[in-house]
Amino acid sequence: MQIKNGIDLIEISRIKKSYDTFGDRLLNRIYDKSEINVFLKKSLVAKAPFLAKNFAAKEAVSKVLGTGFTKGIRPKDIVIKRKYGGPEVELKGKAATFAKEIGLKHISLSLTDTNYNAAAVATGIFEA
Numbered sequence: 001m002q003i004k005n006g007i008d009l010i011e012i013s014r015i016k017k018s019y020d021t022f023g024d025r026l027l028n029r030i031y032d033k034s035e036i037n038v039f040l041k042k043s044l045v046a047k048a049p050f051l052a053k054n055f056a057a058k059e060a061v062s063k064v065l066g067t068g069f070t071k072g073i074r075p076k077d078i079v080i081k082r083k084y085g086g087p088e089v090e091l092k093g094k095a096a097t098f099a100k101e102i103g104l105k106h107i108s109l110s111l112t113d114t115n116y117n118a119a120a121v122a123t124g125i126f127e128a
């Protein structure tokens, strides 16, 4: 078994500014439908932190993959799900195909935020 971490830290105001400028275009370019549905139900104050935490998570997972957003791996193919015990990751498209190729079996994810920043740590577990 091998383990690899990915971390990301982001200013919430940066994501808020993007959303205020691009609105649905930002949502549809970066986030999966399931994430957008959760976003739409959030209160106004919780909206930007939610987008920022999910974006940090996508970048953290892209570092576990070791690709960043290259090789056709798109932020919207790294889907963040909020579950009772904590967030989970579902990979789609090229991200899922690539994860299989490199033997990535599971990703554990942890999120946090303050009034200003959002951060994510992703830990990938690889088959030996």
Ligand SMILES: CC(C)(COP(=O)(O)OP(=O)(O)OC[C@H]1O[C@@H](n2cnc3c(N)ncnc32)[C@H](O)[C@@H]1OP(=O)(O)O)[C@@H](O)C(=O)NCCC(=O)NCCS
Residues within 6 Å of the ligand: 007, 008, 009, 059, 062, 063, 064, 065, 066, 067, 068, 069, 070, 075
């Ligand atoms: C990996 C990636 C996600 C990091 O993005 P970033 O926010 O600019 O950079 P961060 O400060 O969070 O991280 C930089 C660190 O990540 C690590 N890193 C860089 N590329 C990496 C990769 N492919 N895999 C794992 N870690 C990587 C490095 O340690 C780097 O620090 P260093 O240069 O001092 O060694 C970036 O390569 C990328 O693909 N960015 C695309 C961003 C983008 O297009 N955003 C718009 C939405 S589509």
